[in-house]
Amino acid sequence: AQKITQTQPGMFVQEKEAVTLDCTYDTSDPSYGLFWYKQPSSGEMIFLIYQGSYDQQNATEGRYSLNFQKARKSANLVISASQLGDSAMYFCAMREGGSEKLVFGKGMKLTVNP
Amino acid sequence: DAGITQSPRYKITETGRQVTLMCHQTWSHSYMFWYRQDLGHGLRLIYYSAAADITDKGEVPDGYVVSRSKTENFPLTLESATRSQTSVYFCASSDRGRFFQPQHFGDGTRLSIL
Numbered sequence: 001a002q003k004i005t006q007t008q009p010g011m012f013v014q015e016k017e018a019v020t021l022d023c024t025y026d027t028s029d030p031s032y033g034l035f036w037y038k039q040p041s042s043g044e045m046i047f048l049i050y051q052g053s054y055d056q057q058n059a060t061e062g063r064y065s066l067n068f069q070k071a072r073k074s075a076n077l078v079i080s081a082s083q084l085g086d087s088a089m090y091f092c093a094m095r096e097g098g099s100e101k102l103v104f105g106k107g108m109k110l111t112v113n114p
Numbered sequence: 115d116a117g118i119t120q121s122p123r124y125k126i127t128e129t130g131r132q133v134t135l136m137c138h139q140t141w142s143h144s145y146m147f148w149y150r151q152d153l154g155h156g157l158r159l160i161y162y163s164a165a166a167d168i169t170d171k172g173e174v175p176d177g178y179v180v181s182r183s184k185t186e187n188f189p190l191t192l193e194s195a196t197r198s199q200t201s202v203y204f205c206a207s208s209d210r211g212r213f214f215q216p217q218h219f220g221d222g223t224r225l226s227i228l
Contacts, residue, residue: 107156
């Protein structure tokens with residue numbers, strides 16, 4: 001069963017607008033962590049933001065925030081005020097409490113237009 | 115702050131040859147991981163290691179061998195390369211901690227098997 005689902009293969013957004021990247025997950029473990037990574041065209045994987053299942057508040061890191069809806073099992077990444085440099089592949093990933101292993105979604109491509 | 119480095123960045127080899135991809139981290143992180151990235155699959159875990167001399171299989175271990183004699187190094191060997199192992203390979207590391215620790219990635223090795 002697929003544990004991380006990213007259904008949007010690609011999205012386009014205008015510079016300076018906000019954009020939401022969808023991620024749903026599946027786990028029966030009450031303790032888990034959700035991560036978002038960015039992969040620009042240069043290829044490296046860059047950690048963006050993390051949300052723990054027990055965290056009371058949605059995570060934020062600068063222009064990145066995570067819209068965590070536990071009951072719906074969704075962990076959407078929100079990028080505010082998009083910049084051209086935000087154009088990249090974005091991956092959602094999950095780690096369950098009893099494991100060090102990350103399970104990745106298939107990713108989605110964001111293109112920011114000037 | 116050297117972080118995590120992979121070598122080589124690019125490698126072309128022939129089927130049946132042995133090839134070793136190197137990974138070195140300077141953070142003294144306990145955990146190290148090897149992933150492969152293929153179009154349509156996201157990142158898939160090949161092997162991981164919790165400490166020196168402790169390794170375990172991931173999702174797609176067949177055809178690969180790992181070792182970890184020192185905490186900072188985690189080489190990945192393809193003993194007899196096949197064309198299906200053409201991929202981008204990422205090494206990652208993470209620390210032990212009370213809460214979920216993000217994995218930090220190397221820049222990747224692009225491997226082509228002819």
